[in-house]
Amino acid sequence: MQHGSKNIASEKKLLREISSSRKKEIRSTTVEELDVPIKKKNEEIENSHLYLYTTDFEGINKEMKRLEMVKEKAVANAAVGGKLWSSLGTKKDIQQKVNVMYEELDELRLKQIETRNETKYGEKKLRIIQKQILYLHKQLEIIYP
Structure with missing residues (x-):
């Protein structure tokens, strides 16, 4: 029916x-x-x-x-x-639209995961650089008190 x-x-x-x-x-x-x-x-x-x-x-x-x-x-x-x-x-048309939306949603989720990983990597590099800056700043204080 x-x-x-x-x-x-x-x-x-x-x-x-x-x-x-x-x-x-x-x-x-x-x-x-x-x-x-x-x-x-x-x-x-x-x-x-x-x-x-x-x-x-x-x-x-x-x-x-x-x-x-x-x-x-x-x-x-x-x-x-x-x-x-x-x-x-028709039911088939609606089902196809839903399937297309699911595919787009999956693509967006993958992009979100990639972006999140890039952000975590960037934050990690930022922390390393901040530690290096603190280390160099302490070295400057030791050399030039």
Whole structure:
């Protein structure tokens, strides 16, 4: 069962509803398309935090809340109409995205380990150099009291 239905009859019914809703509506919006304006507003706040006045922040926050409400409403309506499944993609697509994210995470962990090892090596060299400086400083005090 591709859409999480418990039996074939409900799966067929859901598929019929999806196909009928696709015929009725020419264009459907995906969740990612709804996230774009919200991300733009967040970037606007992050990039110009020094130049915005409180009234500008209030306006941007109101607009972000409105966009969030539009997104939530669209997701709720899509779930009722059976369009949510089409906007999310197939199970294989989602699984591939998850696998790619796991691979990226593994690469980042390896880089983190390498960086941590380089840092430890640098700290060790720094301590050795500091000890040498202290030793030379004591030698200077002995020679030139």
